[in-house]
Amino acid sequence: MLSIKKLKVSIENNLILKGLNLDINQGEVHAIMGPNGSGKSTLASVIAGNENYKVESGSISFYGKNINDFSPDERAMMGIFLAFQYPVEIPGVSTINFIKTALNRIREFNKKKPLDAVNFLKTMKKKMNLVKIDRDLLSRSINEGFSGGEKKRNEIFQMAMLEPKLSILDETDSGLDIDALKIVSNGVNKLRTKDNSTIVVTHYQRLLDYIVPDYVHVLIDGKIVKSGSKNLAIELENKGYDWL
Amino acid sequence: MFKSGSLIFDDKKIKDFINKESNPFLKKSRNNFLKKLGEKKFNIKEEYKYTPLKQSIEKNFNLRFEIEKSISSTTEKKILSHIINDNNVYQIITLDGKIIKKFSNIPSKISFKNFDELDKKEKSLLHNHFGENDDSDDDIFSALNGVLWSKGLFVYIKKNQVIDRPIIVNNFYTSEKNIFSSQLRKFIFMEKNSKLSICEFDYSLISNNFNSNVTEIILEERSELDYFKIQNDSNNSTSFNSTNIKQKKNSISNTFTFSFSGDIIRNNLNISLIDENCYCNMYGIYALNNKSHVDNHTSVDHIQKNSISNEHYKGIMNGHSNGVFNGKIFVRKEAQKTNAFQSNNNIILSDDAKINTKPQLEIWADDVKCSHGCTTGQLDEKAIFYLQSRGINKDKAVSILINAFFDEIIQKINQNIVKDKINEILSTKIESYLNER
Ligand SMILES: Nc1ncnc2c1ncn2[C@@H]1O[C@H](COP(=O)(O)OP(=O)(O)OP(=O)(O)O)[C@@H](O)[C@H]1O
Ligand SMILES: [Mg+2]
Secondary structure (H helix, E strand, O other), rough: OEEEEEEEEEEOEEEEEEEHHHHHHOOEEEEOOOOOOOOHHHHHHHHHOOOOOOEEEEEEOOOEEEEOOHHHHHHHHEEEEEEOOOOOEEEEEEEHHHHHHHHHHHHHHHOOOOOHHHHHHHHHHHHHHOOOOOHHOOOOOOOOOHHHHHHHHHHHHHHHHHOOOEEEOOOOOOOOHHHHHHHHHHHHHHHOOOOOOOEEEOOOHHHHOOOOOOOOEEEOOOEEEEEEEEHHHHHHHHHHOOOO | EEOOEEEEEEEHHHHHHHOOOOHHHHHHHHHHHHHHHHHOOOOHHHOOOOOOHHHHHEEOOEEEOOOOOOOOOHHHHHHHHHOOOOOOOOEEEEEEEOOOOHEEOOOOOOOEHHHHHHHHHHHHHHHHHHHOOOOOOOOOHHHHHHHHHHHEEEEOOOOOOEOOOEEEEEEEEEOOOOOOOOOOEEEEEEEEOOOOEEEEEEEEOOOOOEEEEEEEEEEEEOEEEEEEEEEOOOOOEEEEEEEEEEEEEOOOOEEEEEEEOOOOEEEEEEEEEEOOOEEEEEEEEEOOOOOOEEEEEEEEEEOOOOOOEEEEEEEEEEEEEEEEEEEEEEEEEOOOOEEEEEEEEEEEEEEEEEEEEEEEEEEOOOEEEEEEEEEOOOOOHHHHHHOOOOOOOOHHHHHHHHHHHHHHHHHHOOHHHHHHHHHHHHHHHHHHHHOOO
């Protein structure tokens, strides 16, 4: 589904990703771990199409199509979703209206009819239940004044609404309390199908007890230096990154 | 030749014009303004620091005055195209200040007339207050308007009267640069407990129109006025406006100034809270492109205690446009327990657009709550990416963010018809921004 080849990415003339390879098939969960500043969020942003980063060389393909030149919205419509490490606050834009606009854009792209108000609300209720998010929160401006945990929950709620093919969860666990972590992981697991895939970026093996990965990759200094099974995460938890 | 500041006029033409005034009181008043114009040292350099007068008007005025024109059929057509078809509003059409009765629907409970139509009582009301409440001591164009105004509009609402529907006033202007026939003088008097909503749209029917508006408003106890001004003139007009409000005890004023286009626009808004427990809201939106230049100079003067002033102006500038915001707050010694808030936020969309913003606070009382803040920035790239990452394209994302930026102020518009109109103008504006990207 996703195939990244020899990807080099820079920002403001600093090379951050230095020839990264990654292949993800349908239905798989991949965990990416690595020290602070190693380039995990950069990778997540670049897959989502953030134009502040410059792809120097290499390619990103999605369902066999090179998407290097695709805008973030085109990628989103194709089914790529990024749950931000730091979700952005947007005063003056109601969360519900925003999600409705987004959802109908994506439906339109997939040649589906837009949801009317009634059906939108129905879907929304179902998904709200899944991630246990409050209606009050959604009637406010996007993330404005949300607590750290509320922002993360809102990301997963949006993911539930938009039903992406590839979800990238960038440190969705940080800032969540234990209960919220379970709820959010449970939500993510329920949304899993044999067709969609997930990338989880995390520092903590604990999350991987709930969202069990098929593969774990270690990203250091812009490259994936080791890949393995779930056990690799346990090893990292015990030994840190120095031995790699 | 007659000189004032750096402006030069033909003496004789002015005198001839004044001599044509048939109302002896107003003739005297015009002469008083002329005296002021000659004697005062207007500080044009400071007051018009960021507004390039040279471009907008010639310094050597070739004064010409035109007699009222009859309305041609093309003019009539243009006028009719702007009329709002809605039974929930009153509507008044003026052409260079003259009320066009056949297109106007004036509420019967108030008097809304030209100065030359006033009855005896109305005349004495006008004569008692005319010229006492404007900013002609400080602003040369207000003084100039005092001498040369071509038409007067008089609005008077009696005590306890409430006009439930907004009054839309469409002002059409026809005069060219040096012709002084779009110089309006307005007088609004609201008696105790009265309530009124006025919404003015300015349109010029000719390119390079030069108009000025000096408005004096008196709000008696517990009266409440909503006053909207919408400047969306595609015809490169130059417009000087001075709105002066004097508020008595427990009165409320809500002013909204919307500027969308025009060549040079200057808006002075001066509010004097002369009594206790007054409340004024001053809101403004400017959304500019091309070479539009909009200069908002506001002042609020807290003279007595326990009053509240709340000011919020927001602007977006694109192309080579230019914005100026200057907000003065005075809190006099007697004005304890004053609450005064001011904020001005700006977004610059292009490299060549500019904003000059300056708050000015002078506080002599000690027990006051006063705050001010101004910000200037660009659209939030992170927010654009966030919206895009959910499938919303860049243009839509930009338009969502611009709407969100103005939303705070649009929400304050308490007349739906005005709100709809502003949203409509704004969406056209945003489209033009997107086309220019
Ligand atoms: N705008 C920028 N200008 C310069 N350097 C940047 C910029 N954005 C990111 N970087 C650098 O890129 C590197 C990778 O950052 P990134 O956010 O991808 O790390 P990360 O692996 O997600 O770290 P963390 O675990 O702390 O979230 C860091 O060294 C960071 O300082
Ligand atoms: Mg990160």
